[in-house]
Amino acid sequence: MCAPHRLVVLTLGLLNVVLLLAAAVIGIYCAKANDFQIPDSDVAPIIAEMNNLRDNGEIIEAKEEAQAALARERAAHLLLKTQIKEKLAVTDVLQRDIETLQREKKILQANKTALEGSCGWCLPGWRLLKSRCYYFTNNIPSLRKNWNDSRADCVSRGGDLAVINDSEEQKLLNENFVRRLGLVWWQSGSWVGARESPTEGTWVWVNNGKMVNSTLWRIGQPSQSGVQRGSCVGFYYSNHEGKTLYNANCQQHFLNWICEMEQKRT
Template structure:
């Protein structure tokens, strides 16, 4: 209430005071209601401004991001290149892993193959041993077969059959060899005698079957006694069947010898040519020997 309106009106009754109080309270309540509306208006405006600020901030961020994404191709190229690089790297890593897996598989396969090869090699070695044993058996069988075929049941074992005669070639070591006389005794004990060569065919036959081994460095110690001597008359060579030998074609060069340690009155056989005869000491020299006997069925075993 303004001061111009404050005019004294005298004593007031209770009713007037009550009425003034009511009027004052109504004005007070009216002011309160007006203040509440302003607050609401201000609060609404504040909220609106806040929302507008938030929207502006969001729009600013979005624009900034949109600007970043709206880079030129030149600026994006390194990123795409790096992206492609990593993609290629992933392919390389994948290929490496696959290669390692394949290598492990190949190594396992190689190990298995190696084990199989070792087993097969052991099996082959075992078979090779059996083959060698079988070869020896075959050799023995062939030797027996050859002996049987050659003997045809006409000769003793280890004797060679040819036409109507059987031949034996001794194969003794040096300590068991004999002189001419003992060699002949052996042949006689088997029903034969020392070899008598009747013709060129027989000469070739004996040379073919003669052992090629050399047990002594002295050549004439490797020969074989045959049944030819000049004991009765020097220079007249006679076979054990009393047939005189007149041919000289079978003598080795320089034979018969009449000087030196090789000389003697008995004949031995040695050589790979037609000329194979040489003379040696009948009693002192010890050689192998060749026997000959007539083939007979009763000698077969």
């Protein structure tokens, strides 16, 4: 065999030896690797822990989202409370303004009669109600008078005891009548210009002779018995606006009185 051929054979032989050695080394390492393989029973807890960590991560993320949403809701709640507080403050201001206006309205209403009187339609101390002037006496007991003296006072002032011509006038007097406490109701009334005529049971207005409308009497009036019995007519406030008249003794009973006169420029 020539030299070149021997060299090729020798080279191939060396390669075979190297391959055998490499295979032996790989086999040894594989055997050792098998010795170090982790059993499935040992891997399961690790996998479970990894899954738990992943689940915890989702929970933490959900918790953070919930906390963020709660923070937004709190901020919105605080904003709403601030807005409500501001509106309440505005409402309080408006309520105070309303109360002030109501007080001013009452003052203006109280002064209305005086203002109208100052324009010259009625004498000082008289009230202008629609187109007539009325004078209401006060409630000082010592100044009360019987019916005759009350009428004389009205005449001295240029008028006469009030005569109720219709339901509208009766309503005006009822609305402007000052109710007084502490006495029997009929003792707190005021004389008006009506009395019983000589024909018993007939009641007339003294300035025109017209009969008193029966619908104006209070329930149970006129009374023909007891201490209230009498032939003159008094007026007292009633929740039933059409029923304000009652009778009393012309001379023995002392009441306030209501005068009336036509309006005029003074």
